[in-house]
Amino acid sequence: MAEHQDHAGDHGQAFYVKIWAILLVLLILSVLGPIIAPHVAFGFLEAWMITLMTAFGIALVKAYLVAANFMHLNVEKKYISYLLATMLMLMLLFFAGTAPDVMEHKGQNWENVAAAAEVERALEAEGKDPHGEHAEGHDDAAH
Amino acid sequence: MSTTRPIATTRSATGIPTGKLAVWWVIGSEIVIFGGLLASYVMHRLGHPEWAEYASHTNTWFGATNTFVLLTSSLFAVLAHHAAEQGDGKKAAKWLLGTCAGGLVFICVKAVEWTGEIQHGYTITANGFWHFYYTAAGLHGLHVIAGCIIMLIIANDARKGKELHRVELIGIYWHFVDIIWIFLFPLLYIAK
The missing domain is CATH 1.10.287 (Helix Hairpins)
Structure with missing residues (x-):
């Protein structure tokens, strides 16, 4: 002990x-x-x-x-903090590498038709303008 | 009874007892597992504006209650560690049982919450949001159950004054499970 x-x-x-x-x-x-x-x-x-x-x-x-x-990470050996920070960096690397393809549904040479269709279908079902999701300020002004 | 002690207890070539180092490695790999899942959730949430409506059906009070329960059980876990440091195995075992009770309450609250949601049609196949919701909270729940089982085994030893160093090891794991919930709570219940 x-x-x-x-x-x-x-x-x-x-x-x-x-x-x-x-x-x-x-x-x-x-x-x-x-x-x-x-x-x-x-x-x-x-x-x-x-x-x-x-x-x-x-x-x-x-x-x-x-x-x-x-x-008690503040009194633990420093390399444990570095180990955990490295794992967090891996997570950020994963996010940075894949997020652009997931968060956007269209690029220069590609289009995620299924995702875009699902967003459109769901927003129409909710009674919202499917093409106004990136222009909320304009929607508010219109109302 | 054998007097041979496991190498994880006796060796500390890295300056940290090997058993404790192993727990830190487990947590390191858990960061990648949960981190990957939560990062996937965040990027999908940002790419799907319709999920805001789906998320509005989660009940903040269930989430807040479970956050309170886990924070309190984390306090019990660190008090168990404190008692083990003093060499008081019986007290450490009692605090560990308290921690375990917290885990049990957490699972019961989850069961009630999920029952209501499933009855309202919000099942794991309803849409992408609920898929992530049940996967993330379910994986976390499995960690709570696993932690409780290990804690009961360690509490049984601690009660007899045996292997008290393990009280700290299960505590580290439990606090990590608590930290995961600290991030799941705003992601699934607050950001609507």
Whole structure:
């Protein structure tokens, strides 16, 4: 057990309860985000931006708090952090390599007919303009 | 009883006990598995504007309740580790059982949530969004169940004061499962 003494041994139960309490406050903020966003939006800060910040920004903070304080990654050997960061980079590489073909349905020399048709069918079924998905601002102005 | 201890417990050629290093490697490969799945979800979500309507049918309160449950079970897991550091195997076992109870509550909430959704016709074959929803949450749920089973085995040993270092190992895994849910929650329940 000697090698473990420099990890959690530094903190008492109160420390972990404090981290847990912070995590709960962050959870409440992330749930309230989409509810309060339309009321606090002003200027360039639109409601969807506030929702994204409270949802994913807070998720990043929560994940850091758990990794650093509960998993004790902050006192673990540095190469473990590098190992995990490498895996995250692989994920980003995968995203960068494939996202352009998935997020777009048409390129210079190709067309994803099935995906485009599905988007059109589904938006028509929802009663929305299938050709207006990238021009929401114009739609809002029209209404 | 054999007195031979497993090499994962006794060797630490890299500066970290081999068993613990193995857990970090498991987590590294899990990052690729869940990361690939979530990255696929994000790119499809951005490429399919119609998914916003599908996502609006998920229940934020179920997701928030399960986030609360997992965060609390993570607290129990780190308190189990803390007790194991003090050499108190009985206390560590109790905290591990508490963590396991959290996992059980999580699965029960998921069962109730999924039952309602399936009854409303939102099945895994309904459309691409629900396909990702059940795949991601289902894979995560399997990790919760696996973690609970391993935790019960470790708690049984810890109760007898045996292999207390394993309390930390299962804790690391459990916190990772918690972190995955921390990202699944906004992806599936908040971003509508």
